[in-house]
Amino acid sequence: IKTIGVLTSGGDAPGMNAAIRAVVRKAIANGVKVKGIKKGYKGLLNEEIIDMEKKDVSDTIERGGTILGTARCPEFKTEETQLKAAEICQKHGIDGLVVIGGDGSYRGAQALARHGINTIGLPGTIDLDIACTEYTIGFDTAINTAMQAIDKIRDTSSSHERCSIIEVMGRNAGYIALWCGVANGAEDILLPEKYDFNEQNIINNIINNRKRGKTHHIIINAEGIGHSTSMARRIEAATGIETRATILGYMQRGGSPTCKDRFYASIMGAYAADIICEGKSNRVVGYQHGEFVDFDIEDALAMQKTIPEYQYQVSRILSL
Ligand code: ADP
Numbered sequence: 001i002k003t004i005g006v007l008t009s010g011g012d013a014p015g016m017n018a019a020i021r022a023v024v025r026k027a028i029a030n031g032v033k034v035k036g037i038k039k040g041y042k043g044l045l046n047e048e049i050i051d052m053e054k055k056d057v058s059d060t061i062e063r064g065g066t067i068l069g070t071a072r073c074p075e076f077k078t079e080e081t082q083l084k085a086a087e088i089c090q091k092h093g094i095d096g097l098v099v100i101g102g103d104g105s106y107r108g109a110q111a112l113a114r115h116g117i118n119t120i121g122l123p124g125t126i127d128l129d130i131a132c133t134e135y136t137i138g139f140d141t142a143i144n145t146a147m148q149a150i151d152k153i154r155d156t157s158s159s160h161e162r163c164s165i166i167e168v169m170g171r172n173a174g175y176i177a178l179w180c181g182v183a184n185g186a187e188d189i190l191l192p193e194k195y196d197f198n199e200q201n202i203i204n205n206i207i208n209n210r211k212r213g214k215t216h217h218i219i220i221n222a223e224g225i226g227h228s229t230s231m232a233r234r235i236e237a238a239t240g241i242e243t244r245a246t247i248l249g250y251m252q253r254g255g256s257p258t259c260k261d262r263f264y265a266s267i268m269g270a271y272a273a274d275i276i277c278e279g280k281s282n283r284v285v286g287y288q289h290g291e292f293v294d295f296d297i298e299d300a301l302a303m304q305k306t307i308p309e310y311q312y313q314v315s316r317i318l319s320l
Helices: 014-027 040-045 078-092 104-113 139-160 175-183 201-213 228-239 249-255 259-277 295-303 309-318
Strands: 003-008 032-039 050-052 094-102 116-121 164-167 187-191 215-221 241-245 283-288 291-296
Touching: 003 014, 003 040, 003 259, 014 032, 014 094, 014 259, 032 040, 040 078, 040 094, 040 104, 078 104, 078 175, 094 104, 094 259, 094 309, 104 116, 104 295, 116 259, 116 295, 139 164, 139 175, 139 215, 139 259, 164 175, 164 228, 175 187, 175 215, 175 309, 201 228, 228 241, 259 291, 283 295, 291 295
Parallel strands: 003 032, 003 094, 094 116, 116 283, 164 215, 164 241, 187 215
Antiparallel strands: 032 050, 283 291
C-alpha cells in the first residue's frame, strides 16, 4: 500500500474530523501517502480528490461536522458506478480507502473491495445503530447536546406547568431517546424498537402526576415514532394541560465533539490506518468489551443490535 484515500459518507457526526486527522497522521507516520476525498462517494465519482499532509488536519479535532464534506450518492448501489469508482481510485493511485459512515457506507466499501480497492470502515453516526460496535463516532456529543437542550426545556416547562414532548433523532434506533430519557429523568420515553406505548396511558400518567403535584411532564419521543406536534395537540385536548412539542432536529448533529468522541475517533482512525497499511481489506473497526477490534464487513452487516432489555426496563422504573 503506497497511497490511501479517506472519505466521510452518509450523515455527518461530531468526531469525524478527529477520525480523519488520525487516519492522515497515522498513515503518514507509517510511510503511506493520504488523499482526501470530498463529499463521500459522490465526490469520488466527481474526482474531488486532494492531497493531505499532516498540517492539513491542524485545528480540526475540535470542529463539528466533517472537513471533507459528506453526501448521499444513491447511484453507488449499481455495479457500473462501483466499477467506475474503483477505476477512479486506480487512476489516482489510491490502493486503499478508509470510509467513515454507517451501514450504507459499509456496503459501498464492500463493493469497492470486490473491485480490488482495499477498504476499511469506521463507524460514524450519532445514532449508535451499528451492530458490531458498542461505540459510534458522534453519539456521545449528540446525547450531551440533546441532554443540555432537554434540561433547558424542562426549566421553562416547570415554570409554566407545561407538558413537553421532545423529539430527538433516531429514525430506526432509540438509543439517543433512551440515554436522554434516563439522563433527563423523563416521565415517558418512546422508542421505535418498542412502540409499545399507549397514548391513553400517557394521558392518565400526566393527569395522575399533576394530581401528585408534579409541575412538568417530559416525554422523550424518538424521531422514528414521529408526530410530536399532533400528539401534543391530542394530549392537551385530553388533559387540559398546556402541551408543547419541541423537535430538536439537526442541532443534535452539530457542535464541537466531546472529549470521548475526540478520543475514541482518534484511536479508531489510527487503528484503521494501521490495518489498511498492513494490507487488510473489507474490514470495519469497532469497540467491543473495552477493546478496539475489526470485523469482516459481511459479518458486521449480518450482526443484530437492539436496545438492551434491562436498560429499557430500568428506564421505565426510574421514570415513574
Ligand atoms: P449511512 O452510511 O450512514 O448508513 P446511507 O445509508 O445514506 O448512510 O449510505 C451512505 C451512502 O452509502 C449512500 O448514499 C450510498 O452512496 C452508499 N450506499 C448505501 N447503500 C449502499 C449499497 N447497498 N451498495 C453500495 N453503496 C451503498
